[in-house]
Amino acid sequence: MEQRMFPRLDRQVGVVGLGAWQLGADWGTVTEDDAMAVLTAAVDAGVTFLDTADVYGDGRSEQLIGRFLAARPDAGLTVATKMGRRVTQTPEAYTLDNFRRWTDRSRKNLGVETLDLVQLHCPPTAVFGTDEVFDALDTLVTEKRIAGYGVSVETCDEALTAIARPGVASVQIILNALRHKPLERVLPAASAAGVGIIARVPLASGLLSGRYDENTTFAADDHRTYNRHGEAFDVGETFSGVDFTTGLAAVRRIVPLVGEGRTMAQFALRWVLDQPGVTVVIPGARDATQARGNAAVAAQPALSREELAEVTAVYDDLIRPQVHHRW
Numbered sequence: 076m077e078q079r080m081f082p083r084l085d086r087q088v089g090v091v092g093l094g095a096w097q098l099g100a101d102w103g104t105v106t107e108d109d110a111m112a113v114l115t116a117a118v119d120a121g122v123t124f125l126d127t128a129d130v131y132g133d134g135r136s137e138q139l140i141g142r143f144l145a146a147r148p149d150a151g152l153t154v155a156t157k158m159g160r161r162v163t164q165t166p167e168a169y170t171l172d173n174f175r176r177w178t179d180r181s182r183k184n185l186g187v188e189t190l191d192l193v194q195l196h197c198p199p200t201a202v203f204g205t206d207e208v209f210d211a212l213d214t215l216v217t218e219k220r221i222a223g224y225g226v227s228v229e230t231c232d233e234a235l236t237a238i239a240r241p242g243v244a245s246v247q248i249i250l251n252a253l254r255h256k257p258l259e260r261v262l263p264a265a266s267a268a269g270v271g272i273i274a275r276v277p278l279a280s281g282l283l284s285g286r287y288d289e290n291t292t293f294a295a296d297d298h299r300t301y302n303r304h305g306e307a308f309d310v311g312e313t314f315s316g317v318d319f320t321t322g323l324a325a326v327r328r329i330v331p332l333v334g335e336g337r338t339m340a341q342f343a344l345r346w347v348l349d350q351p352g353v354t355v356v357i358p359g360a361r362d363a364t365q366a367r368g369n370a371a372v373a374a375q376p377a378l379s380r381e382e383l384a385e386v387t388a389v390y391d392d393l394i395r396p397q398v399h400h401r402w
Contacts, residue, residue, distance in 0.1 A: 091348070093113070116360075116364075123150075266351065317394055344358060
């Protein structure tokens with residue numbers, strides 16, 4: 076698999092990673108056996124970057140990855156976790172003492188002495204402008220609790236503020252064929268600063284898989300049921316903030332571009348990988364077949380200029396009016 080660099084971590088990873096939210100919670104039930112099968116299939120297919128968080132299943136995702144790490148100690152994996160969403164979202168919660176507690180819990184869950192990468196998990200906007208927060212993160216590096224740190228953001232403005240911090244190694248941001256705004260300023264700024272870009276929600280919560288229609292329903296414990304209007308967390312995390320019906324219309328315009336030899340999901344992932352400045356894309360997978368299909372995108376050819384232009388046209392026609400100004 077093609078490798079790309081996190082310059083400030085001095086670490087390379089495969090361009091297709093694995094997002095592990097679904098191994099914890101909020102996507103319907105994923106059994107432990109299924110979770111381990113997903114991890115095995117992904118790593119066997121060349122994935123070397125796993126993304127999780129302490130809040131996914133209240134630690135379940137981290138613990139499952141920890142079990143996998145113990146079974147595959149020589150797999151050469153980089154595991155990124157996130158912290159901060161298990162407490163009330165106030166800037167005052169982002170302290171060194173809390174960071175130590177949170178990272179100690181993640182270290183225990185993952186079974187490691189030093190966390191490869193810890194990201195602030197979409198914290199309150201004020202946190203990004205607080206020097207003490209980043210001083211505390213630098214202290215965690217000095218204490219060898221973590222090897223490096225980054226941020227997961229909701230907005231492009233938050234990303235740009237973080238990129239200006241000299242210690243930030245990565246920015247995780249929503250980027251997909253239905254969310255283009257990061258292309259304008261965030262990706263160029265990150266590339267210039269040597270900050271890695273982790274592209275999350277690359278399939279717009281499954282919309283870009285092409286498997287859904289107006290009759291599709293999701294389980295009650297799936298965020299695509301309970302967070303469609305931002306009832307539980309930022310609505311941009313669910314279908315990228317796009318109205319479901321509008322999203323389906325956009326996908327139907329993209330489907331004819333897919334052609335032979337790839338799926339709609341693979342086309343959508345390849346679109347992300349073809350954006351200059353992206354370090355790794357982190358699709359989720361609920362079974363081994365999905366994990367292998369995602370990893371295979373790394374070996375597929377880049378999209379043509381005409382294909383990229385048509386995706387842009389679909390975005391401009393249908394999606395831009397809904398989302399571009401919001402994040």
